[in-house]
Amino acid sequence: MSFEVGADDDLDCVERCLRGETAAFRPLVERYQRLLFTVALRMLGDREQAADAAQTAFVRAYLKLQTFDRGHKFFSWLYRILVNECLNLRRAAGRFEPLGATLAAREDPAAGLEQQELREAVQAALLRLPSAQREAVVLRHYGGLSYHEMAEVLHVPEKTIKSRLYSARQRLGELLLGWGERP
């Protein structure tokens, strides 16, 4: 899933909002809402919390529009706000829930799972990842961001992004496909 949206369209909406045209924020909401909600859901694992996080991210973005640096992409900035909001909610909710015993105990956990079970297993495995790794996987696989865009959103070098993706995939492979420890 990725976005091919003209940055100029976004900037036009931002400029109109800053001139007082609140309704100009709606196209931005409609353009990014599904993606933001999906990313939030993958980060948090709860639809209600994800909806809250996405809504809060939009409102915070609107409130801070005058601080938006036009030299960057609007959606990178919006993602950064969302990721922070998800981290806040996640930490407020406490530590990660343990992975279901059934899945963890399987030799090849993903084998033979029905689609719904597989979806649940993937979501549970995502929640087992450390936050930094989860952010990387979610932004890459569900946000469709490039390494460069992820580095901009997460404020870390591209090589750190690659390293986090590598570590995250190793862990997901262990949790979902029974890869086991490999060098």
Place this chain on the structure above:
Amino acid sequence: MTARTDKELLHAAVDGALTDDEAARLRERLAEEASLRAEADRLRQLAGVVDSLGPEDLPESFSDRVMEAVARSHPEPATWRGRVRARLDQLLGRVPGHLQQERPGEAFVRWNTGWAGGGGIVAKKALWAAAGLAVVIILGVVYFNGTRTVDQDAQGTIGGAERYRGTQPSGVAVTEGDVQKFLQSDVFDRIIKDERVLKLLENKEARALLAEEGMAELCARAAVKAGLTDEEVANALRGDGFRGVMADSEAAAELTSRGLLVSLAHPDVLMALRDETTRNMLLDPEVAAELQKQGVQEGLKDPELVEIAIKESKGKGSAVERRKLAENADLDAALKENKLRVLLANDTIGAALRADTKLAVMVAQPRFASVIGNAKVRALLNDKAWETAARGQKLQVMLDDTEFAADLARNKNLQLMLGNPDVLSAIQNPEFMEALHSNRALSAALNSSALDSALARKKAAKK
């Protein structure tokens, strides 16, 4: 080509990030090596599994909900002129210009002509008289908000709140009738049955603090709400340690504006700074000099490099990890210095650096030693209630909320509110909090004598 490079290429292929040359190289390598083909298959399988979770359907009417929330929100105008205009909008009971749907330039015209909109021509003379008076008041409010420092006397609390009397958070006027309607509602009846809420409503100073503009919205933020409604956090805020820091203007300003307060809400950081030996290690000027180097700062903000640096300081780093460390020349060189090596090898300090990636930045600041040396800050470090709350995490999450932290640094009334036991107790009542956030009539009632009358009537009826 090393195996590591092969793996990097495989991951880049999964991410669609290969250049043409890299793709050609990878094709060659895959043709040569069966183990790499197996690795590629595994990675493709994993990507397929992960991608099996597609985009999600949105909750019903999501964009409408967002736009309603946006319309209720208040972008803070960037300039003093904007702030004055927003205050004027509020005092005159009209929707702020920056929330209206209007043509570019219309706001300027409205500002310059006193045109209030709403379908009729307002008597200009009366409007200008009101606006003139309002501007005098507004300039006072802007001055009060914009320039006060945390060491101002607490006496300003009620006065400041009273200056907001009659204004509403949303910019949409709440009438006396709205307030009366709320005071006769079932919600009001229910919430005053809670002794905690009743006590707050009978305390005018506490009421005024909570009625401050934007306070209800701030308290309703997810991280803040989770913190304030947590009993351990409330105990920590009521405790002598936090209240002592907030009463010490210098300590409060340093801790809040530099983000140090959230560091002190990490139990591992607390332990490291409480212990004299580790504290002295962190306060060593040579350590601070090493930490001030850009590469060291960047490295110690990256959790993976922190882990590697800690292992390396103990002589346990692998060859791969040493290579990764060598990519950061400053950190690599600093670790060859004895003092930083000893510092990172210390388990208590290692735990603190793992807990808070901003700690290294804090320690390197010139004022760090004097802040930690402040008697009130030292008392906070040893405050048991604060330590208990820090272990529960909700305290650090709340303080880590950037908007909350920014407000805490500059808003004396917020500091006072957090130290007010009646406010802290009342906001444990979820229905009261919900009403405060969503019902503007309650916010208005807090600063209204109608509330006093209603409470007196309820008491009389009870007797």
